[in-house]
Amino acid sequence: MPELPEVETICRYLRDGTATQPAILNRVIFDAQILWARSLATPLVEEFYRRIRGQSITAINRRGKFILFSLTTDTLLIHLRMSGDLLVEPADLAPLTHHRALINFQDGMRLAFNDPRKFGRIWLVEHPALVIGGLGPEPLDDHFTAADLYERLRSTRRRLKPLLLDQSFLAGLGNIYVDESLHLARLHPLEVSQRVSLEQAIRLWASIRQSLNQAILRNGASIDWVYRGGEFQNYFRAYGRVGQPCPECGTPIQRITVGQRGTHFCPQCQQLMG
DNA sequence: CACGAGACCTGTTCGC
DNA sequence: TGCGAACAGGTCTCGT
Numbered sequence: 001m002p003e004l005p006e007v008e009t010i011c012r013y014l015r016d017g018t019a020t021q022p023a024i025l026n027r028v029i030f031d032a033q034i035l036w037a038r039s040l041a042t043p044l045v046e047e048f049y050r051r052i053r054g055q056s057i058t059a060i061n062r063r064g065k066f067i068l069f070s071l072t073t074d075t076l077l078i079h080l081r082m083s084g085d086l087l088v089e090p091a092d093l094a095p096l097t098h099h100r101a102l103i104n105f106q107d108g109m110r111l112a113f114n115d116p117r118k119f120g121r122i123w124l125v126e127h128p129a130l131v132i133g134g135l136g137p138e139p140l141d142d143h144f145t146a147a148d149l150y151e152r153l154r155s156t157r158r159r160l161k162p163l164l165l166d167q168s169f170l171a172g173l174g175n176i177y178v179d180e181s182l183h184l185a186r187l188h189p190l191e192v193s194q195r196v197s198l199e200q201a202i203r204l205w206a207s208i209r210q211s212l213n214q215a216i217l218r219n220g221a222s223i224d225w226v227y228r229g230g231e232f233q234n235y236f237r238a239y240g241r242v243g244q245p246c247p248e249c250g251t252p253i254q255r256i257t258v259g260q261r262g263t264h265f266c267p268q269c270q271q272l273m274g
Numbered sequence: 275c276a277c278g279a280g281a282c283c284t285g286t287t288c289g290c
Numbered sequence: 291t292g293c294g295a296a297c298a299g300g301t302c303t304c305g306t
Contacts, residue, residue: 003299038282065300081300083284098284117283119300158276167301174299223299239299259277262297 002080004139004172005215007065009230010086014067014111015060021088027105028056029071030091034122036100039113041121041131048124052076052103064135064171068128076103077123077131078113084120085228087112135171139208149208150201153193160196161189162259164208173208176221176239179264181208183238183246188270189256189263195273238264 002010017023032052034040040048051074059070067086069076078086091110095102101113101122113120123131136152137144152169163169164178173181182189184207187200196204215221220230223240233240237247242255246266254267 006299079300082298083300115283116285117298117300119283121301156275162277165300176299221299260279261300 002065002084002220003174003177004062004065004212005177005232006220006228006230007062007067007080007172008216009220009228010080011060011062011067014086014088022109024088024105024109024111025057025060027107027109029053030104030106032104033102034100035095035102036115036118038118039100039115039120039122041123043124052124063128063132063138064167065174066132066135068132074124074126075128077125077128079121080115081117081119081121083117084113084115087114134168136167136169137171139170139172140212146202146205149205150196150198153196153201153204157192157194159190159258160187160193161261161263163193165259165261170208172212175261175263176236177208177211177215179239180211180237183265183270184211186269188272189258189265191272238266240264 013021014024029052032049034045034048037045055071055073057069057071061068065079067078088109089112091104091108095112096114098114098116099112100115100118100120103111113122125131137148156163160182161178164173164181165175181204185200185204187196187204214235215232218230218232218235220228221232222228222230223233238253241253241264243252245251246253246269249266249268251266251268253264256263
């Protein structure tokens with residue numbers, strides 16, 4: 001499910017709690033179970049069990065699409081990839097079909113990692129930089145400026161869509177928010193980054209931040225069978241709207257494939273520069 | 275260097 | 291109704 005706004009939403013749910021699930025900050029870990037071996041990236045499962053036991057959750061943060069749980073001595077990182085989700089529930093429930101890992105707390109609750117497609121990954125490390133060190137800037141960070149984006153765009157000749165999906169270029173965007181940001185900025189997904197002017201870069205920078213901020217305000221997007229209460233899917237401008245009118249000009253939204261990803265854009269508003 | 279294809283996985287939806 | 295194909299919010303690795 002998750003791109004930056006959805007991961008941010010889940011992060012807040014875990015930190016602050018919701019109407020249906022309690023916050024898990026400061027809980028003490030009793031033990032853990034890995035139900036699908038490949039969900040654990042590192043360390044080996046026995047060491048994971050041994051090290052995580054007895055640590056408590058001192059902070060919950062997001063970096064790009066990673067969720068970082070600061071523990072007493074280590075950091076637990078979880079990437080939800082395509083279909084992952086995190087649930088807080090009583091530890092005595094029988095695991096659901098798609099539960100891949102369980103972190104059991106001393107107070108009888110547990111954090112369950114549910115992931116039908118099994119692409120998600122878990123790391124337990126002393127130094128999180130080992131996992132997230134290669135990420136590009138955080139798009140909503142005050143330190144990330146339009147000038148930064150312009151400079152980064154100029155440093156390569158890649159097409160905008162695959163470039164913005166590259167987490168080492170910018171952290172957190174995925175298929176939805178790249179399409180939404182490019183539409184808002186009126187830039188073609190196949191435009192070459194080096195041809196983007198300063199003015200266009202400023203527009204793209206503002207569009208990325210606006211898309212992400214609006215999505216976070218609506219608790220992210222919920223599509224298909226994964227519904228977490230987010231409502232941003234009702235405000236999509238381009239993503240998933242093939243054949244429907246562009247909100248700016250009414251031209252039907254087109255779908256092409258770029259780097260094996262479905263790509264949605266308005267052929268009128270988003271034209272390649274000649 | 276930049277891009278495309280194939281892997282990793284399961285589930286849903288679409289077209290005939 | 292049934293069945294295969296296409297598709298899905300991600301990322302890695304390999305070959306050209």
